[in-house]
Amino acid sequence: MSTFLYALGRWCYRHHRRVTLTWLGIVVVCGLAATLGQGTRNEFEIPGTESQDAIDALGRTFPEISGAGATVVIAARDGGTVDDGATRADVATTVAALEKVPHVSDVVSPFDDGNAIGLADDRSAAQIQVQFDRPFEDLPADTADKIEQASAPLVGDDDLTTAFGGDIFTTVGPQLTIVEAVGVVLAFVVLYLMFRSLRAAVIPIVTAL
8 A cells, every 4th residue: 555655646746737737627627516506405306206296286285284394292101191281281382382483384282173193092192293384404403493492391391201203303414423433443543554653644534533
């Protein structure tokens, strides 16, 4: 490996003009791509398929339910129920707060008439359904935090266990785990064994981090 790097460095030194022009060309191309490109997109569409036609029809006919969704699930502890007076009051307060969250188009209480899936048969659990007026990628980054803040009456109830679900809670970014930490350590060992220099091994790791 060291022989190859030495040969590469010597070739770049002898042909420095060609190398410089090549890198300038790469910079120009990348700059044009970043300036003229449309950027990345989180939307996925397959025109002409039945599923895409159904999604488009849903958005035209019922735009209020074509956006992202979220659920607030509550479960009673110690074998209790969630339909007592105190819990109903907390649910009503939470529903009113959720309706004020930006871009929320509808909030369905588990105790609404006609809501067949809001309350468990044994009354041990219930869910509040939240509907947004736009897809997840068009919602503000703090939408999930605002849903949790609006649900404070339920979260603070010691007799309940509260959990959140739906699009805005299941879509998360990359997270660091022990795997990445082990990878960094192994990369450092490989670099040190290859370069036989602590400084040469540390610089690429620090730059990458």
